[in-house]
Amino acid sequence: MAHIDAGKTTCAERILYCAGRIHKTGEVHEGTAVLDFDPIEQKRGITINAAATSVAWTPSSGLCPGQAHRIQIVDTPGHVDFTIEVERSLRVLDGAVFVLDAASGVECQSETVFHQAERHGVPSLAFVNKIDKPGADFDMCLRDIRERLGIEPVALHVPLSGSELLDVVHGVVLGFDGRAVLVSEMTAAHRTVFDAARATMMETLASFDEDVLALFCQGGNADARTLARAIRTGALKRKVLPVACGSALKNVGIPSLLDAIVDYLPSPVDVPDVSGTHPLHGTPLTRRADEREPFAALAFKTVFDRAGYLTYVRIYSGALSTGDGVRLGRSGARERVGRLFRPHADQREEVRTAFAGDIVAVTGLRDVRTGETLCASDEPIVLERIDTPAPVVEVTIEPKTADDRERLPTALGRMLFQDPSLLAWVDPESGEMRLAGMGSLHLDVTVTRLREDHRVAVSMGRPEVAYRETIAHAARVAYRHAKQHGGAGQFAGVTLAVAPGARGSGITFSDETVGGCIPREYVPAVEKGVRAAASRGIVAGYPVVDVAVTLLDGETHVKDSNAAAFEFAGSLAFQKACTEGGAILLEPYAALEIAVPELHAGDVIGDLGARRGLVQRLVPRGRNAVVVSARLPLAETFDYVTRLRGFTQGRGTASMRPDGYEVAPSTRCAEGGPKRTREGHRTP
Numbered sequence: 001m002a003h004i005d006a007g008k009t010t011c012a013e014r015i016l017y018c019a020g021r022i023h024k025t026g027e028v029h030e031g032t033a034v035l036d037f038d039p040i041e042q043k044r045g046i047t048i049n050a051a052a053t054s055v056a057w058t059p060s061s062g063l064c065p066g067q068a069h070r071i072q073i074v075d076t077p078g079h080v081d082f083t084i085e086v087e088r089s090l091r092v093l094d095g096a097v098f099v100l101d102a103a104s105g106v107e108c109q110s111e112t113v114f115h116q117a118e119r120h121g122v123p124s125l126a127f128v129n130k131i132d133k134p135g136a137d138f139d140m141c142l143r144d145i146r147e148r149l150g151i152e153p154v155a156l157h158v159p160l161s162g163s164e165l166l167d168v169v170h171g172v173v174l175g176f177d178g179r180a181v182l183v184s185e186m187t188a189a190h191r192t193v194f195d196a197a198r199a200t201m202m203e204t205l206a207s208f209d210e211d212v213l214a215l216f217c218q219g220g221n222a223d224a225r226t227l228a229r230a231i232r233t234g235a236l237k238r239k240v241l242p243v244a245c246g247s248a249l250k251n252v253g254i255p256s257l258l259d260a261i262v263d264y265l266p267s268p269v270d271v272p273d274v275s276g277t278h279p280l281h282g283t284p285l286t287r288r289a290d291e292r293e294p295f296a297a298l299a300f301k302t303v304f305d306r307a308g309y310l311t312y313v314r315i316y317s318g319a320l321s322t323g324d325g326v327r328l329g330r331s332g333a334r335e336r337v338g339r340l341f342r343p344h345a346d347q348r349e350e351v352r353t354a355f356a357g358d359i360v361a362v363t364g365l366r367d368v369r370t371g372e373t374l375c376a377s378d379e380p381i382v383l384e385r386i387d388t389p390a391p392v393v394e395v396t397i398e399p400k401t402a403d404d405r406e407r408l409p410t411a412l413g414r415m416l417f418q419d420p421s422l423l424a425w426v427d428p429e430s431g432e433m434r435l436a437g438m439g440s441l442h443l444d445v446t447v448t449r450l451r452e453d454h455r456v457a458v459s460m461g462r463p464e465v466a467y468r469e470t471i472a473h474a475a476r477v478a479y480r481h482a483k484q485h486g487g488a489g490q491f492a493g494v495t496l497a498v499a500p501g502a503r504g505s506g507i508t509f510s511d512e513t514v515g516g517c518i519p520r521e522y523v524p525a526v527e528k529g530v531r532a533a534a535s536r537g538i539v540a541g542y543p544v545v546d547v548a549v550t551l552l553d554g555e556t557h558v559k560d561s562n563a564a565a566f567e568f569a570g571s572l573a574f575q576k577a578c579t580e581g582g583a584i585l586l587e588p589y590a591a592l593e594i595a596v597p598e599l600h601a602g603d604v605i606g607d608l609g610a611r612r613g614l615v616q617r618l619v620p621r622g623r624n625a626v627v628v629s630a631r632l633p634l635a636e637t638f639d640y641v642t643r644l645r646g647f648t649q650g651r652g653t654a655s656m657r658p659d660g661y662e663v664a665p666s667t668r669c670a671e672g673g674p675k676r677t678r679e680g681h682r683t684p
């Protein structure tokens with residue numbers, strides 16, 4: 001995982017080469033990388049899909065020399081628009097290699113993905129890539145890791161030149177020639193560098209490892225094994241970040257990176273038991289990564305391919321064989337797996353059985369979406385699902401011909417099934433087809449895919465940001481729903497309080513009723529009604545967020561009250577309360593990082609001011625360059641990169657990520673934002 005262009009794909013290609021999986025390396029910039037196999041990726045020179053593969057690796061040194069290991073690799077995209085690929089990969093991986101560009105250090109998106117890994121409890125290992133590049137600065141990267149990521153780095157290597165590394169754990173010099181590692185003794189000059197790096201390493205490890213601490217206090221030096229063990233403990237507990245370095249392009253440092261993956265990242269058996277819940281009674285359950293345990297796996301990706309749907313699953317416990325029947329964790333539905341494949345980019349190797357720890361692609365599953373649990377029919381479990389980020393940008397799409405119009409629903413249906421960060425709906429007022437995604441690149445790629453993969457040509461309107469709604473102040477309302485003339489009646493009374501919640505808190509619901517004024521079993525129905533109303537919006541049809549809802553009181557009728565009546569009352573009470581609470585529009589914001597030559601910094605800052613941006617930080621980078629960090633409305637970023645290139649003569653680069661919501665200026669609220677209606681437009 002990494003910021004865009006840090007070198008993930010190049011790194012993964014060299015790993016495949018060094019491990020003997022491929023015999024010739026492909027290049028991203030020539031469109032020949034094995035892992036960027038999709039024609040759209042090759043044309044654009046970026047990764048869009050997370051591609052899975054695996055290699056066999058036998059470390060030559062370290063904690064388990066001579067022991068064969070299998071490393072499963074998922075190469076993720078760096079562009080923020082494809083964040084779902086990172087999210088679903090991190091959800092099922094045991095460790096992450098965090099690739100940095102040695103000349104750029106920790107960039108905006110690197111910070112995001114590192115914290116994403118932290119959120120999933122996934123231990124990381126950093127690889128400072130591109131040490132061959134002019135301006136490469138390994139010490140700056142270590143400083144950035146400490147300051148921006150808030151974790152202590154442990155340098156495993158020190159780059160001696162663009163092609164040689166000093167191995168700080170083993171005290172030798174490493175050179176690289178194709179797949180071979182050339183180990184040589186240190187010279188006197190190397191020794192000075194080594195002593196300083198080793199002392200720093202000992203000091204860092206002594207902060208949590210007793211053995212290293214004892215040696216450190218006596219002024220002694222630890223042997224390589226003691227150090228490696230301490231680094232492993234620190235890395236798995238996420239107390240330190242081991243940092244390897246090299247140049248993927250020049251094939252420097254890759255075998256050492258593979259050794260470090262084996263030594264410092266967890267294997268499936270090191271990962272704590274995977275936890276889930278019983279689908280019926282919700283009781284917590286755990287499973288060990290053991291093939292004798294009942295089968296449990298998580299589907300993390302589905303790809304539509306010539307042979308139908310191909311579902312990628314990570315097996316957590318037990319084993320899965322061709323033709324096995326499986327239960328879907330949530331719905332309890334049964335499906336039968338067809339064939340099993342070990343993926344290698346767009347190639348696959350068929351296997352009969354896969355075990356705990358494996359990542360395999362299976363055919364035959366028709367209704368399995370991202371985040372669905374597959375389990376043994378007699379030992380059901382539901383594993384934690386995969387979070388889907390909310391789309392922030394929308395467009396109108398228009399099929400070009402009658403033929404395209406006819407084929408669009410099927411094609412779009414398949415794309416929505418594969419990509420949970422995409423939404424599509426028909427605007428009930430205008431009858432237009434709307435598409436929402438993570439950014440303009442995401443939508444652009446979707447439209448290209450519709451044309452190239454599904455032969456459906458559509459034109460795309462101007463991208464617009466996806467607004468949200470919230471309330472300005474607290475309110476309290478009582479609502480009574482009574483329909484009691486003739487036949488079966490409907491009665492429910494609900495008193496709700498709404499209050500503005502913290503940004504990013506979504507809708508929180510708490511029940512403070514006493515004395516059984518609303519029977520226990522109807523409280524979830526009230527909550528369901530509230531959430532449904534929130535998703536429909538109050539002022540302009542955008543989802544309502546950041547509201548704390550409290551159920552205070554209610555009324556029940558012995559005969560005429562039921563869940564449907566309470567759901568309806570909850571929904572209406574919430575709508576009324578939000579209207580009284582002054583519903584307002586929120587617009588999405590972006591965090592932006594702009595690297596420019598110093599002489600253009602003034603222009604950049606002036607332009608940001610004109611776009612309602614707030615400059616947060618100005619940090620010098622290398623010689624004569626600065627990095628400007630700013631926050632501005634997402635709507636102001638659509639043509640930013642083109643404009644920036646214009647006024648910096650192509651020398652400025654910018655990267656951004658969505659960064660929450662802020663109240664939209666009142667003029668926009670008065671306009672009601674883009675035209676929306678209330679009913680059901682958000683259903684995919």
Ligand SMILES: Nc1nc2c(ncn2[C@@H]2O[C@H](COP(=O)(O)OP(=O)(O)OP(=O)(O)O)[C@@H](O)[C@H]2O)c(=O)[nH]1
Nearest residue numbers: 004005006007008009010046047078130247248249
């Ligand atoms: N000088 C130098 N260039 C490199 C190195 N590694 C990769 N590159 C170049 O950097 C560019 C980006 O490399 P990729 O491997 O596509 O980077 P990525 O992180 O996979 O990119 P995305 O997946 O699109 O985010 C390509 O032009 C590579 O040739 C390196 O070690 N040194």
